[in-house]
Amino acid sequence: MTSTNHPLDLLVRNLELRARLSQEDRDAILALPYTLRTLDHLTYTIREGDPPRECAVLVSGFAYRQKTTQDGARQIIALHLPGDALDFQNMYLKVSDHSVQMLTRGEVAIIAREELQELAQARPAIGHAILIKTLVEASIFREWVLNVGRRKARERMAHVLCELGSRMDALGLTQEHGYELPMTQEELADALGLTPVHVNRTLKLLEAEGLIMRTRRSIRFPDWERIREAADFNERYLHLDLQVPSSS
Amino acid sequence: MTSTNHPLDLLVRNLELRARLSQEDRDAILALPYTLRTLDHLTYTIREGDPPRECAVLVSGFAYRQKTTQDGARQIIALHLPGDALDFQNMYLKVSDHSVQMLTRGEVAIIAREELQELAQARPAIGHAILIKTLVEASIFREWVLNVGRRKARERMAHVLCELGSRMDALGLTQEHGYELPMTQEELADALGLTPVHVNRTLKLLEAEGLIMRTRRSIRFPDWERIREAADFNERYLHLDLQVPSSS
DNA sequence: CGTAGTGTTGAGTCAAGTCAATGGTTGTGG
């Protein structure tokens, strides 16, 4: 199922969605030494408390960021799609403050932290692109604080479904406003700050309202505008366009 | 009340807590052109939807980041202390995805976005320091997702009180584990994803448990270890030490 | 000394959680 392309191709395309790269920049990224590895569901890429030594780039499959409280409650902080670098948030810090784990089985390209840091320093455009990516990730964290802090279960659920839809769409992973949702209801609960039981009820509610259609793990939106509104979803925070400041 | 020092001194010291700067770096920051301005409570530094043109550095007073839902519910995403740059999160993006507002009256040094960006590019150590600061801010966002998503009101409240205590302590703004809490209960509620009424009850509960002492807006912790435990507070996520990777 | 903004308290309601049982799917090994 691996494409015939270079595994880091997705990363390059992902960075280029947000920042400009020259041909040399692209080539330099593709020239990075890496190890390709297939990871199972639940495999950790990094654990809270560990010093980051490498940066994993998701080639296929999905992953998430996660923190837990003392008494074991888990909160999923972010979801990651193919092409995402999983460790930009960690690799410049001494100790990781959260864990990253595979949401599905998938492939990962592992790059040594120093290699990536040197490249970012040697090629400012790449360093800039990485900065932009981390800033956009931070923006998503902020939206999640709002989502979990101030929206009710129905809107909250609709909101993550919209976010995933938009982000998958930007990567061309959707089929007519529908996609495979690679999460169990328990995982959804941990992303939303709810219980699995309530997630189930909320999904059924959205379904009864005609806002979503479900078959097993696949989600479709019969009317994007309607769910967008129900979710209070505004994709501005995803910063999906090229981040070249309007110079004036 | 302005110190006789350079207004950007606090920023330099703040950056140096996390990254190494040379004397030339320090001087270069202090040589930045800026405008000093006194802002009242609730004045916006930047509004969601606006293009960032400048970066405000907090010289005195407090500020916060904020987003609101369609129906007007507000969530405070982060709190800022003197020395914090309020717009690192925005200034490399085309449009701001959230607002920043003064929590108290205070002074702000305003620097043009391009000036700061050019400096960051010309002096890699400064660029690196800015990157580290944004990464630490992102770490705090993540902890807030966990706090709001998975902790009950009592722990949640205790947790922000601890965070503020720790951060103020790092700046030398506390007196024996106590500090002036510059927020109304309504603002606290918006930071915690609760209602003002419940904030009031939760504060009284913590007080009754002997975990905090209050007089008007001032907070003291009779027993830091006890509240730390009650809050499930681990300051790792604040990355309070110098972020030089353990090379091995 | 009056007024506006905060803080405090009580009573009643509701969204979401808990507990517990039942049903469905998928994958695996006999």
Added chain:
DNA sequence: CCACAACCATTGACTTGACTCAACACTACG
């Protein structure tokens, strides 16, 4: 190919943490 096991989804009955509404008290400042 079937049967079982493990995991996941669904549902109902009940509980609870947090919200709402509403009144009242305090404090600071003009």
